[in-house]
Amino acid sequence: MSDPRDIVLIVDDSPETLGFLTEALEQSGFSVLIATSGRAALNVVDRITPDLVLMDAVMPGMDGFDTCRTLKRQPAIAPVPVIFMTGLTETEHVVHALESGGVDYLTKPINIDELRARIRVHLTNARSAQSARVALDAAGRHLLAAHGDGSVNWSTPQASRLVNAAIETEDGMAALTGHLRSWMAARAAGSTEAGLTIARHGAPVLQLAFLGAIGADEFLFRLTGVRAGSEEDLLRSRFGLTQREAEVLAWIAKGKANRDIAEILGLSARTVNKHLEQIYMKLGVENRASAAIKAVEVLREG
Helix, strand or coil: CCCCCCEEEEECCCHHHHHHHHHHHHHCCCEEEEECCHHHHHHHHHHCCCCEEEEECCCCCCCHHHHHHHHHCCCCCCCCCEEEEECCCCHHHHHHHHHCCCCEEEECCCCHHHHHHHHHHHHHHHHHHHHHHHHHHHHCCCEEEECCCCCEEEECHHHHHHHHHHHCCCCHHHHHHHHHHHHHHHHHCCCCCCEEEEEECCEEEEEEEEEEEEECCEEEEEEEECCCCHHHHHHHHHHCCCHHHHHHHHHHHCCCCHHHHHHHHCCCHHHHHHHHHHHHHHHCCCCHHHHHHHHHHHHHHC
């Protein structure tokens, strides 16, 4: 069987341009999808994820810039490279294209040899980035990348679960955007903060350490759950627990499930269960509900 062909989505309101580019790219070995408007492009990607998008900048209704921004808000489409095609050559239009999420631009009339070369380069770069993300996912690292506007570009599954557990929502990344936007604005104004801390009910639950810029508009963060400090000290001294057992019990008192605790503390679910066995024995209880009640009573007294 032959290798699967790369899929290129062409978004342009000109039938002549669509016909010309479709024929040229299919002869070069690509599978081609077409959309004659921004709205049509959104409908296409709801059904099929292309490997690359060629985007006309000027279209009636939703222009290419708005279409690109909308596409990039979808996690499945965010890594897909978008090359703008435009007759606009002013610097502000080029900047607008890149700020909208494009990786490159070509000036009309399109030179097919140049287009093929740029497509190959950006497909190779996109695959390299995807391979790196897959490796990070497999390594279990708590990492995410955000744009300058605070929107999350991508995150490892471990980071997503940690955020959801700490912020106590199924869409923690959306809740994180406002915090990231504020931090990005402060950084642009000259702040030297190395990261940010997210609080829940007045108590810190999550820390994001800034690792550096990995692109023109992509910033990498490492996430860690925040330990409950004084609460752990109270539980440890009262029940004779180890530091890690006190950490587990503190999160049990907050109603966290074993999987959430494992993500927050960077442990395996099996290790959490082992700590629970010791906690039950030291507290003289038989289940997590009884352990949680005892822990809450101590924390209220303290």
